[in-house]
Amino acid sequence: MPFHIAWYIPQRLIYVRLAGHITPADMTAGSARLVDCLDEGTPLVHLVVDDRDLESTPTSLAQVRNALQFLRHRSLGWVIATGSASPMFRFVTDMLARALRLRARRYATVAEALAFLQAQDATLDWEQARPAVLPGAESAS
16 A cells, blocks of 8 residues: 555644555545544644655656545645655645645655644644554654
């Protein structure tokens, strides 16, 4: 599976991990799942997208924009990317974020992304955080 989607803070913060080779069909399926989560969540719902294991994605801005319908969802808050995606993927996602006027940032690590969100949204209940959804959580204890 090229993506993993889980609630980090139920109904408020979604963790998305991208891995391997992602096709337009994968993007469409992942987007549909994120729309379901955004519908279920309490606005604003933020995303942390971890792309450190991403190997390839479509590079057409039109393909990506058409596949990622969740980016237009009324409940979407911040979209924070982490990791070291390819320069082409970063270029396409940066252009898309600007075109759609998204609240978007990129940080090197998930920890930095979470710290940013903690500073930005005082309504997030960090006591409900589920760190076990993050990779490596099982080996951290």
